[in-house]
Amino acid sequence: MNVVQRLAERPSGRSALLGRRGGGFLRKALVALLCAMLLGPLPSPAAARQAAELMRRCEDVLRVERSRLGLFDPETDPDGSGLIGVEFSPLTTTLGDLADKRASARPEMADAVEAYLRRAGTVSGDWIAVNASGSFPGYSLAVLCAAEVMGLKVRMVLSYGSSMYGGTTPEFTFPVMLDLLNRRGLLRTRLAAVSPGGAGDRLAETLLEDPWPTVRSLLDSRSEPSIEEPSLSGAIRRRLDIFDAPPGVRCFVSCGGPATSIGAEGAGEMKVLSLGHGLLRKPASIPQNEERGLIYEYLARGVPVVHLLFTRGICADFGIPYEAPGGRFSAPFDP
Numbered sequence: 001m002n003v004v005q006r007l008a009e010r011p012s013g014r015s016a017l018l019g020r021r022g023g024g025f026l027r028k029a030l031v032a033l034l035c036a037m038l039l040g041p042l043p044s045p046a047a048a049r050q051a052a053e054l055m056r057r058c059e060d061v062l063r064v065e066r067s068r069l070g071l072f073d074p075e076t077d078p079d080g081s082g083l084i085g086v087e088f089s090p091l092t093t094t095l096g097d098l099a100d101k102r103a104s105a106r107p108e109m110a111d112a113v114e115a116y117l118r119r120a121g122t123v124s125g126d127w128i129a130v131n132a133s134g135s136f137p138g139y140s141l142a143v144l145c146a147a148e149v150m151g152l153k154v155r156m157v158l159s160y161g162s163s164m165y166g167g168t169t170p171e172f173t174f175p176v177m178l179d180l181l182n183r184r185g186l187l188r189t190r191l192a193a194v195s196p197g198g199a200g201d202r203l204a205e206t207l208l209e210d211p212w213p214t215v216r217s218l219l220d221s222r223s224e225p226s227i228e229e230p231s232l233s234g235a236i237r238r239r240l241d242i243f244d245a246p247p248g249v250r251c252f253v254s255c256g257g258p259a260t261s262i263g264a265e266g267a268g269e270m271k272v273l274s275l276g277h278g279l280l281r282k283p284a285s286i287p288q289n290e291e292r293g294l295i296y297e298y299l300a301r302g303v304p305v306v307h308l309l310f311t312r313g314i315c316a317d318f319g320i321p322y323e324a325p326g327g328r329f330s331a332p333f334d335p
Helices: 003-009 013-038 050-068 098-104 108-119 137-150 174-183 212-220 232-243 269-273 294-301 311-318
Strands: 092-094 127-132 153-159 191-195 251-255 305-308
Touching (some): 050 174, 108 137, 108 305, 127 232, 127 294, 137 153, 137 174, 137 251, 137 305, 232 294, 251 294
Parallel strands (some): 127 153, 251 305
């Protein structure tokens, strides 16, 4: 259920005291005031469900295609999102939490992202920047669905490196998914660039095997520009060149924990999680170096930042179900 709908349906103690006649009016007035303060203009009930419904339709297409390719696993993806990857592959860079991947792929996540974007002040016609790792196809799809229904324009860079169960299936990565959804007329966003991802945005660390034969083939198969810089600061600057093209962006969104978003100063679980989740506020201190990451860069500029990484917190914000699969490894931090 969308956050606006939950506010509208939740009775307040004051309205109970006033009874049906006075309470109903007061409750509606309070809801309208809260929504205006937090989310901007109150969308209609139909509009409030559009992002989730679009994400559900996209997932139906992805599930059918993944099944056709013989890549669908109902055990790891019982909800049939079509967004859950394999545990290990040449693209697996770090440990990952299957529960996080499932929760981020719920269609309601698109409504949650829409709420964050509205709180950030974005309106139809605005440009937003999206920097995504391969770890959370669910978040990437949720952002694009929210942007689609809001009329936002997207500049998106995606990296291939992924934690377990994310975009780890080489035959069905997120760029391939996006191509399919564009062909079906469900989305209209094209990637601005792709990159290797992982440590330093150079796949400097992986779990099992040499990733480069697979990643080289994936990068070469794409028509978008490939970002392959020898340094993290160079990879960050290349993204800024894309995102800062006129007229600039109204909001920056980070999906997962790409090094180019978190930066060298953000390495490690506690530093990353200390940034918070969802719509971020400017921290008390911001690193002053070339590898501080895009999150810090845009916060320093006063541009709203939406941080999609701490899945449990995001689910708690919007009442989205979060269920830990029994018997599966649960990573303390999933980039």
